[in-house]
Each structure stands twice: as structure tokens, then as C-alpha cells.
Amino acid sequence: MKKQLNLSKSKIQDCRKMAKKISAPVFNLIAEKSSWSIERATLRLYGVDDALKQSGLDYPLCNAVVDELRKSKMEMYGVTPFWMYARSKHTSLSANDLARVICEKPSDYFHYQVIENYPKLAKLAEKETREAINHLLKVRDDRYKLKRKLQDPAQVKNRPMLYLIVATGNIYDDVEQAKSAARSGGDVIAVIRSTAQSLLDYVPHGATTEGFGGTYATQKNFQIMRQALDEVSLELGRYIRLVNYSSGLCMSEIAAMAAQERLDFLLNDAMYGILFRDINMQRTLVDQHFSRLVITLSDIYINTGEDNYLTTADAYENGHQVLASQFINECFAENAHMNKDRMGLGHAFEMNPKIPNVFHWELARALMTREIFPEHPLKYMPSTKYKSTDIFYSHLMDAVFNLIGRMTGQGIQLLGMATEAIHTPYMMDRYMSVVNATYMFNGIGDIMEEMQLKKNGKIDKYAQKVLDDTHKLLKSMEKNGLYKSIEKGELAHVKRTIDGGKGYEGVFLKDKKYVNLFASILTKELPQIKKKLKSKEKVR
Amino acid sequence: MKKQLNLSKSKIQDCRKMAKKISAPVFNLIAEKSSWSIERATLRLYGVDDALKQSGLDYPLCNAVVDELRKSKMEMYGVTPFWMYARSKHTSLSANDLARVICEKPSDYFHYQVIENYPKLAKLAEKETREAINHLLKVRDDRYKLKRKLQDPAQVKNRPMLYLIVATGNIYDDVEQAKSAARSGGDVIAVIRSTAQSLLDYVPHGATTEGFGGTYATQKNFQIMRQALDEVSLELGRYIRLVNYSSGLCMSEIAAMAAQERLDFLLNDAMYGILFRDINMQRTLVDQHFSRLVITLSDIYINTGEDNYLTTADAYENGHQVLASQFINECFAENAHMNKDRMGLGHAFEMNPKIPNVFHWELARALMTREIFPEHPLKYMPSTKYKSTDIFYSHLMDAVFNLIGRMTGQGIQLLGMATEAIHTPYMMDRYMSVVNATYMFNGIGDIMEEMQLKKNGKIDKYAQKVLDDTHKLLKSMEKNGLYKSIEKGELAHVKRTIDGGKGYEGVFLKDKKYVNLFASILTKELPQIKKKLKSKEKVR
Amino acid sequence: MTKMIKTYGDRHGDGKVQVSFTLPVDKSEEAKEAARQMALSMNLEDPMVVSMESMGKGYSMFVVYARLKTEIDFDTIKAIKVEVNALSMYDCDALIKNKIKKKLTIVGACTGYDAHTVGIDAILNMKGYNGEYGLERYGQLNVHNLGAQVLNKDLIERSIKLKADAILISKVVTQQDIHIRDLTDFIRLFEETKWPHGRPILLVGGPRVNHALAVELGYDAGFGPGTTPNVVATYIIKKYFDNHGIKE
């Protein structure tokens, strides 16, 4: 797309540099600390995916194992050495059975000798880990093969993918709704999680049929939905993507599950949990890094959550909050070796519709985001806060959103719903939205190629101002450092402390004998792996 | 508005010149012929507005009088001399009673002596006519005073007026619907006529409660609605305009009624009746001229019917038909001394929504119309033909229509209905449409000021092509002359003959003793009257 | 077999429907309650009046979501519909040529004061509709398109004169059920008429027309939105076969 705005290149470069500085200290943190979620994710990557019956409820095996690790006061070494030790004792057991055996007699496995003797297990550990990694690569390859065979909506130039939400609470209803959405023209299906889930410190187990405002993210549910979408992809000749949330207290675990079940996108934001779910800073920051290593390996796109800044604060005034967060998210993702073309940075069409010339400002912001992040598959969120229960009116807000999404070549268009202010989407709401986007996209096409915005006109100026404000905000954050900035409420007007918030107890210091082979192998080898696959995935 | 397109000025000039040539012969026709409708309109202007009971139905008095004129074979002199003769005999009778007296014993009035002695009546005739004219000027002044007192939506820069249709068939329901429409934000109310009316050679009488697809245009109905709108205008502090149809076999009469009842706009097209209602060419052409004289006197805006070309033929291919007709309509209107800023030339957003980049072409056409007719309060019609019974989808088509209407500064935006493909508008349909336009207008504002279309880009080229095609069409019409062109089907792909079609029997040659003082006075004096009023209406 | 179905929004069996309407009262809590009661009278459970908008003094618009209690056995549903396997123009022409052995005469019109010719033109004009040629293009059909605003009695007269094998009526304007009035009036005249050349096949079409309505009014068949010319041609031929005891 040709440039429409006059944004200062040097300011943009500056912003990137500052974001780098701001995020730098986090790498010490990541080097020093791990979390329960990372350890559980590790177990999941080694194949643990079952649950124990506990007073009628399903309690995940990986939680049970990590609970034992904690009780034994050996968490600073990570679960890996103990797991490998158990593995060496029971070579033929399945991962789930191995976990069960460990839980039956934890003291047999969690003791310091294991750590002392770990060098002997190192080879086994490496083998097991590489097998697990290869399994994920195999899953990645499956996706690639399917995409090659089918039409890939991501390849249609300048046309955002149509991203649709399902949220019935019942995975089987979700399947029906998702298939209908795909058949009506949807490209991406996101299964929204139940209200309660982000603050649970475990991932629920099995297929679920009860949820509120969404459906629990479980490995089985992932499987059921991915299979349904594969069927419908083959039926339609179009690869339909699946999305869930690698967010909340189980960020890393869900990344592992998603990698195994071939999810395509993950909501994954380096700071969202801190700001919007009051999850402890350190917890979120270490978790996001581990999750993004897995995500990069599995060639999943992330979707960051900057839209949330605009549902709570005024969107006309706070564009710079979004942009600052995007720079920081970009930085964290790059540190997990992620390519720009996998970073679905989030933003939203959330300005008060009563503001005079509001479409100018929405256009300016969307265009600005596109020009600053030209390679990124930007995720553009619709109006929600100002949606009305007058569904006919709300439908129009989505029309304009679709118009601007297509005009500015967003990567992922999360389709708004006429019933946004009423209920989670009904099947027909979704259908109406697809019809909406299809009509708008076709009609407006590449209209920006046919025009040039006025240099230093009002639209241009507004975009420049957002960039300027961002520059100022980042400067201040650079001065204060990330932690202090968040403590002072510089982002989203929300104040969080370094050791406050949920899940802090699940962060721990790593001993120098700490082992996590996924982290170490991926950190070292991801660049090569990516390089190798790039050529392979291209030429084939 | 700044120019966006590169349209050849000389081509536009050429088109205007050709349109003048094409319409020139019609002025001979107008000089030579009159019609029943003109004679009836004349009677209405002298104050006849009642009806006779005939086998239970109401038969308008002016029809009864003109019927007698015909029977007496004196129509070539026009009704005026006879009317003045009767007037001289019964100085104190009301116009209606005078008409009744005439009908009771027509032979007393319709005889050749009257014509011979007419010079003696000339003074009386002049007095009566000037009184009638003054009455219309008084009505005009009433409107002006009201507009001054209230806010006038026409004065809001670049914002089209919101034009809404009511069409219940029952004038009392219409009133309710119209008031609600105005209160929701409508600026202009059009009462659509019943399906049958345009081909009736009389205007029905009295308040009516039965109609199909619309409500009969009657003088009483005009009155009822104008009064209701005056009330609501005062309530809202906003002058609400009223529209009806000066079209069909009673074109001139309705212009007279509208002038008396203070209507604000009239659908009035020099060729619509010929092409789309199969009304005789000569009938329409003489009627339109008389009606436009009255319309100019009363400072009514005309709305021409070029949108109709696009509901029957493909809108992407036939833009030139519309433009050619607009040039011709402009010419005819100028000949009735009408100012450009009173010519609501019609056109429409009617392209197939499936055409790739269809908004580009709609924008191009609308913009082109605006740039060629910069002073005209263009009347922009919404999508109708491609509207779907899926109301949610149809609502979106209107959203884009509203966007383009505002972007291109149309004068009058006839709001489309989500239920266009289903029924005549319900009250809530209209409400939804006003909400739609309000949202779109506010959001898009003067966005064209913020950008420049690409010179010789696809949008520019499309507009240029429409102009080129128009040029060609007018050239061919110039060669053939208007009558032959229509006979050959050059407009709207419809063929009509000079003496075919409805209402031909109602056209007659004028004797050299023919009298119509409205025609003669207005033809001569309109320019001065306008000049006088212009300064008066401005300074006050 | 039975297949019980309910309306569906979020979860199977939830019965969800969306309703909107106007009430002739000002926006108020009482108006909202009246709207709720309206919804309850519609066999709805748990109505949520989610939106109440003022449309100016005296009128409000409502949007309601609720659960419809009705459950229907879909397997018992019978639709009254034209049962025709549409043939191509070529096959139609061949059938007429080989089996009927004379050209069929079709007379079409948009009747009453209805001026909407686009629908009947779609069926009759050469160009046709949706990629299917119109009946005028059929070698074995003589088509007379009388156009718009044709009075019933004129249509009957012309049909007699032209020896119509089929009469095609289009009705588009439906306000105040004017289409039903006109169609009923036509049938009365039609039945009163002596048809010297045999009773023509009688078809009606239009956006609000369907087969059930047509049959109810006494027409042979009715055609709604999206009808293509070949469907109509096929129907006419099959009906002609039936009427004249011709076997395929």
C-alpha cells in the first residue's frame, strides 16, 4: 500500500529503540525466574494431558505433579529433572501414567539426589525434549500441508481475514456455530473463554458444555473444534483458522496445548494480564516469554490485546497508549524470535460515534497503525463500548469498521456484532456480520490507491499527534523503567505493583541447576529452525 | 467543495449547448399548443377546488368546466375568456360557485361571442390573474417567513437534507408517520401517490384514506399535511418541507395546487412521463412548461426523475442516460426562468452491489454530478433495485449511500429503507433510516477536503467516461432532434411516438385568440418578480 | 421419523427469536412493560426488551429477544410448491415440437394499476433472468407481453383474440392486499368467460406471490422471487400435457 500519512520515520525508530530499552530488564527476570504455569506447560509438552478425579471434579495431572514439586520444596530446579528421573525408571509408561505414578508416591521422585545425578539423565532429557519438539513441528507441518492443499484466506492481498467469535459455553454448540460461520464466509474462528477461566490456576479438563460468556479452553475442546474446522476446511476448500487465549494464569500451558492441537492464532499479550486481569507482573512477564517460544516454534500468530485500552479509556484520547503497548509487545515477541508477519498487534475502532468527523480519526489511527507496522497482520477490533441495543444502528457501526479495515489493509478483522450490547453472538448475528464485511470489502476495495490524503491535513495531523504522544509516553516509561511505569499507572491508567496481583505465589527463582530444555533449546535453536523451515515451507 | 475530478470543461459546455439545441423545438410546441391539464390548472389558480357528486364519486369542478369547454368545441381559446365572461356576470360568486353555475348551463358561457368581446374583459382578466398571482406570492412569503423564523435544514453546508417518504394510503396515518419522521430528524416529507394516480386525467378530491402503494394527491390532503408539518416545524424549530408529484396527466394542476398549499418540492420532470408512464410526448412537454412557470413563481424546488433510468437499466452502464437527461431538464427549467439552485436534478445509487469496487463507481458518478451541477440541490436516490429482503443487509446499502451522499455534498438525500424490497416504509423503518443517515453524515463529514483523488485514476476515468458517453448521446440526439430521438429509443431504451401514449387527446392547438394570462404574465414577468423577491427575501 | 425443531440462537433448543415493533405510546417504563406483554402474548418466554427508542412524541420502537416455546416436527411439514424439474430451453422446445406439435401462445401482463414490469419482463424478454433466456427466445413459444397497467378485462379480451394457451400475470404492489383483490377479480372474470379455444393455463408471479396463494385463489400455479424462465416454461408444458392427456 502506498503511504498516505507523513509520520516521522525517526520518531518511529526512536519509539522502537525506547521500547527495546524498556523491555530489556525483563530479560534478566526471565533468566532468573520461572512459574508454575511454565512447569505445567513443560509437562504438557512431554505429553501429560489427563486429569485426576478429585471430589468429583477433574484436576489436571500436570497440576498435581507440580503441586508435589512445590510441596517437596524443589520447584527451583524445575519439574524437568524429576520428570526425566521418573521417565528413566518407567520407560514404557505413557506420559499420563507416568504422572499418575509420580503422584502416587511423590517422595520417590522429588528428592535432591535426582538433581545431583541429573547429568546422567541429560541425554534422555534431550532425547525426550527433541521428540516433543519434533512432534510440534510435525503438527506445524500438518497445518502447512493443509494450507497448501486448500485456499489460504491470508493470501488474499489487502483483504483482512474475517475473524468470528463463538461463545455458547457448550463446545458442541460452538462447533455448530463455528461451522456455520465458516460456511457463511468466516476465515478464523475464535472460541471465547468462560468469564471465570483467566484467573484459574489450572486448565479445566475434557469436553465442556457449561460456560458463561464463553466456553472453557480445554485440550479436548481444542481438539474437537480443530477437527470440526478441518472437516469444514476440506468441505469448503479454504483453510479455516482456530483461535484461543494464551492469557491469564495459564498462559504458557495454553500455548503448549494450542501447539499440540494445531491452533492457528493465540490471544497473547505481554502486558494484558497485568493491566486488565490484575495478574502479577512477574508472573505474566515470564509466562509470556515461554509461551512465545512455543508459539514461534509452532508458527502460530499472536493477537495482542491493545484493543482493551480503548474499551476502558476514551479511544479518541488514548491512541498513544495502544501504540506504545504495540511497540513493547513487538519487542517481547522479537525476543522470542517471532517474525513480524506473525505479530497480530491489536487495536480497535472504539471512538465515540458522536464525535464530529469520527470516521476521520478512526481512519487516521488505523492507517497510522498500518504504516508503522507494515508487515504485521494487524488485528482490528470492532466497536463494542458504544454499541447500542438498537441492533439496526449497531450493525452500521460495524459497516464503517469494515470499510476502514479494508481501506487500511488490516490483517485480521474481528467482525463486530449488531447484538454486541445484548448477548454473545447468535448464529444469525454472525451471519449478518459476514454479509456486512463481504459487502463492504467488495465495494470499497483498494480505494486508497485512488487517492492521496492531504499532507498535514486534519487526518494526517491526528495520526502525527498520536505518534507524538506515544513518543512522549515511551520516553517517560524509558525513564521510569517498565515496572515503575506500571506501578505509576502510565499504561491504561491502571496501577499494579511488582509483587501484587494474582498468581504471584506461582513465580519462583530458578536455582542455577534449574533445567528446562524447551526454554534452552528453543532460545538457542529457533532462529535456525525457522530458517530451515522457511525455505522448506516456501519451496514445497 | 474542491474539485476532485478532471472533467473536460469544454465537453460540459458542449453538452449544455447541445441540450439547448435539442430542447429548442419544444418552444414552438409550447407556443402552439395547450392541454386540458393546463386549462384545469388555470381554473385552479383562479380558485376552483371543489368537486361535483357524480354517481357517488367526487368529480372535480375544474374537470367538469373543461369538459364543457371541450364539448362546446372552443378549447382552442382556452378556458380563460369564458371564465372571465362568467366572472363578469357573477361578480360576487366564489370561484367554486361560479364553476357550478357554468356547469349548470354551459351554453350560456361557452359561445364565440365571448371571444369576440374578450377585449372588454381583458382588464378584469388581468386583475383576476394578478390577484391569483399575488395570492401565490403571499403563500411564498408565508413560507419565507416561517423559514426565517425557524432553522432551515437547507442552510447546513454540504449536509444533504433528509428526505423521507410516507405512503400509507391514508392521509391521517401519513400525518402520524410524517410527524414521527420529522421528530426523528427528517427534513423533507414526500407523500407518495397511489399507484393509479399518474394516469388519471383528473385530480381526486378531498381527504382520502384508501390508496395503494401511496396516498392520493388531493388539494385537501396537501392542506392537511402542510398544516401538520407546520405544527411540527414550530414544535421542532426546524422548517420541514413537503413534497408531492407534479407528474403524470395532471402535472400542471398539481403544480397549481402545490403552489396554493405551500408545498416545497415537486417531483417534476420534463420527460419522465413520456418515458416511464407512456404519456404522450406533446402533452408532457407543454404541461411541464406551464407547471414550471408556476413552480418558479412559488419558489418550489423541482426534483427530476433521472433515478428511474437506473432502476430499469443497468446503473453501471447507463450513467450517461442520466446525465443527458439532466442537461435537458436543466434547459427546460431555465426556460421557465427557474434558478439552478432550485433544480433538484435526480440521480441514484443503483449499481449492482456485486460489482467489484462498486463504491468507487458510485462515488465517481455522484461526484461527477456534483461537479457538473455545482449549484443544484441534487436529489440523490438510494438503492432500490438491488435491495434484498434481508433487511439487515439492505440497511448497509443505505449506509454506504448515505456516506457517498454526504461525501459528495448532495442536496437532497432520499433515505433508503431497509425494507425497500418488502413494503412501503413502516414508521420504524424510517426511524432506522434517519439514525443511519445521522450517524453516517456526522462520521464522514467533509472528508473530501482531506484528500485528493488520483488524476486519471480509475475513479476519475470512470467519471470521464460517463461524460464522454453523454456527449455522444447528446450529439446523436442533437442530430435526430428530441422527438425522433425518443421515437428511436435513445433515452431509457424506451420508444415513444409523437402522437402515441396516454393523454394525447388532451393536447390541442391554440387559436391566435387563445388566452392564458398566467402563461403570458409569468413568461414575461418572472425574471423581474424573482429579482424583486431575491433582494427582499435576502435583506429582510 | 420425527425431527423436532425449534428456533435457535445460542444453544440448541433455546428457542431464541428477535422481534421488533412500534407501539403508539411515548417512551416510558410503562411502554417497556407493554412491549414485554406484547412479547408474552407471542408465545414467548423470558422476553428481554433490550431496546426502546423514541420516534418522537407518541411512538416508540422496541427490540426484543426471547425464547419461542413452539416445537415443530419438521418431518410433518408439507410445503405447497410447484413440483417441476426444470428443463433447458432446448429440451422445452423439443418437447413442444415433438409432443404438442404446435407452438404455444403465451400472453403476459402486469395487471391493474401495477407498473412493475421488471418481473414479468425477466420471464418473458429475450434476455431472461439469472442466465436463463426468456420465453421470447424459445422457438416454440409465441409470446405476447402486454406490459404494465393492463386492466383485467383487457387482458381477457386480448387472450381470447390471441388464442392464449397460457396467461401470465405479474403482481408486485401488495399494499392493502391490492394484489389479492386484483387477482380475485381476474379469476371471477376468467371463470365467467367462454374460452373458444380452451381454457388457458393460468400463472401468477411476483415477489410476494407463492404457489400456495396462487392455488388458493384459483390459479394453476404461482411463482415467487428468483423464478427463472425455464422453470415457467417447463411448468407450462407439463401442465399442457396433463390437460391434454399427453404422455411424456
Added chain:
Amino acid sequence: MTKMIKTYGDRHGDGKVQVSFTLPVDKSEEAKEAARQMALSMNLEDPMVVSMESMGKGYSMFVVYARLKTEIDFDTIKAIKVEVNALSMYDCDALIKNKIKKKLTIVGACTGYDAHTVGIDAILNMKGYNGEYGLERYGQLNVHNLGAQVLNKDLIERSIKLKADAILISKVVTQQDIHIRDLTDFIRLFEETKWPHGRPILLVGGPRVNHALAVELGYDAGFGPGTTPNVVATYIIKKYFDNHGIKE
């Protein structure tokens, strides 16, 4: 007096309503007939199924227009609503100061797993809503906003500790009636609780909440979309007067 009202589209008394819904069947004439029957079961006359759209295999969406037979006497409609003539912040403060003679303590929260604080914040935060200051700005109110995802038992504990005069609960997520479950559970706990400083006034609000629902569940009052803080303050004061036999 009686004022009979019907739904209204084109002409008074026409009863017109618009309905849309999904049926779990493929698009077909039978599906359309099933949609018509659904409409008939809704106390509707002359249903026109104007639109039938396929939403992919197995599902179709319908739009119907029809006449609702119901007529309601609007004068008999009673709305269960909070009857309050909202005072200004200044008047509220004055009333408390002069008549109650102590500051009132307000505890607010968004309960259960609900994280939608914008609504309760609109009522409580300084900034307020729609031009009306929030309760925190009132000189005579002590406001404690506990934020989101507060469990019922925690809210009760905190309210006791803070000596709440009024508890304000916000519920936004309503899928599967989770708001009703949570609100019912709260009332159970609330009733089981011994309130050492007297039973607090109990309010609930949210986009799908109304007074009738609140009262039905055992709350003192319920507030829906568009509520402004001063309405809530006025209500609390009047209710406090009532409970404590204070005369205005």
C-alpha cells in the same frame, strides 16, 4: 379510561411486527413453511416470510413480517419501577446532613467472575456518568468500590467490616442466567448473615437488570441501562428515611 394499543407499522391497528430467527434446517420450501408455522404459533396473522438465507448446511435464517393480534389496554399497564424524583448531588448531601446526620457508607462491587466494572464505576467514581457526578464525589457518602470479580462471601464480609448502609452490586454477564444465579446466591448469604449494624439497603444494577427483577429476587431496587448516580443516591436516601422512620 381505556387506551387500547396494538403494534403498528403502516396503518393504525395493523399490528405489524418484524421477527427474525434461525431454524436448524437447510434452506428449502419446507423450511419456509416451517418458518411460517413458527410465526403462526406466535399469535400472528398473515405472516410473510420475506427472507430465507442459508447460513451454511443445516441452518437458515428467516425474516418475517406479520400482524400481531394482541391488543392491550395501555391504561391498565403497571410498570414495576423505582419511583424516585432524582435530586441533585447538593440536595442529596444536604438531606443526609440535615436529616440523617451521619455520612452513609456505600459498598459497591461487580460480583462473581464478572469483570465489567465500567457500569459500577459510572455510578461510584468521581467522574460519574452522563454529566452527573459519581457517588464518590458526594460529601456525605463514604464510598468503597471493591472492583471486579468479588466473591459473594467476600462482599458480605467487607460490608460488615465497613458498616455498609447500602450494598451496590453490578451484574453484566447474563449468559445462561449466571447473573440470576449469582444474585440469588448472594441473597441467600445475605439473609443468613447477622448484620451487627443493621441490614444494609441492597441495590443491583446492570444492562439486563430492572427493578422488577431485583424485587423478585429480594433486592430493594434494581437499576438498568442509563442510570445516573444521583438517581441512585436519591433512592438510597429515601429508602434510608423509610427504614428509619425519618420524615422529609
